Amino acid sequence: MSSPSPVLAAGCVLWRRSPYDGALQVCLVHRPRYDDWSHPKGKLKRGESAREAAVREVLEETGHHCEPGTALPTLRYEVNGHPKEVFYWEAPATGGAFVPNDEVDRVAWLSPAAARGRLTRPADRVPLDAALAALPDA
Template sequence: MADEVRPVIRAAGAVLRDGDLVAVVHRPRYDDWSLPKGKLDRGEAAPAAAVREVFEETGFRAVLGPYLKAVRYAVDGVPKVVDYYAADVVAGSFAPNEEVDELRWLSPAEAAGLVSRDEDRSVLAAFTALPGGLRTLLLVRHAKAGKREHWSGDDDLRPLSAAGWRQAEALRGVLPLWGAARVHAAPRLRCEQTVRAVADDLGVAVRSEPALSEEGYWPDRDAAVARVARLLEEDGGVPVVSSQGGVIPDLVEALAALGGVALEEGRTPSKKGSAWVLSFRPGAPGWSTSDPVSRWPRLAAAHYLPTALGKPLS
């Protein structure tokens, strides 16, 4: 008889920052001090759960930053995995509630001294290891568009399949959690369709990015990396870029090499409907006119989101 598959409790949380201070909450049910966190709802993705739990426990709306780490421990013998993100306060105020009766804003060092669990201290250590002033770019692989051999028209016009539209709808709900504000896509219908709903919700157009298509990228990879740097320097918030599987792994590896970032498990996956959350140090002012490569924004952290679709929970 095959071994019984043990259930895993999935949860998500955040180091919620307001300026130089972070939030620590007291949970009367456990009489402990903790970082805001909670279990995923059925079908919910971890980033969405992190933002929801922060709001429910603290009353603050938050925008996500870099992924920090996964914490693993057991609850009554059942494995539990908690994914943590950095997050910044956008709006809101705290009021005592059923889950949390007190919130304190502390320096990260003070927070590490107050929290009850060593796991939370390890998350705070990952948070403090990040440089300040990071900027985010969301690099998305277009959603499913059916098989090329089953499409008789121009491949640039191959549209999303029914499964692809479901992936695009899931991305619509997740990408704004990082403060998505501008939307760009390689000149492929499937790339544009993948992020069109995000653009519609934001009230912006999807801007074409020929340098980030497969035929534009490979003849001049440096120009593509420079285009990413330009997107980061533009005003207007976090850019979303929808591109292709023939571009994304190499582009992420190039950015990681420039920034000296070790990728998770040394891999650069790029499933359809997935995204890379890329966090950059700001570039030096005027980098385009003097020694541009050395003055580009530098990648500081990279996290792969294999799907925005939440998995059913047992």
């Protein structure tokens, strides 16, 4: 018996420079369905590349456009007994504004240390740490 194909998803460690002091900020999303804080991400649609899905999901969940840069480590884990792979990129926000929706009711722009502490799943710190290592002056 073959193992099931993984569910494929993609997202970004979305970041910006604070409009007040230029400090690096990372965007996390709160999903009321799970009552968790995570990076914006979601499942790939048929025929969509992981990078395209990441850009779409960031826009849908945060209201922000972005430009994916460095590819980050892929997270692999199980959800309800099914394998899942989530591809990540670091991505600066290039404009937009958050509007709460059914999937995401809040976003938070946090310092990297605060974001690291707020992430619900410890594994989500892996792409965050990789993004920080990839960014100049992070």
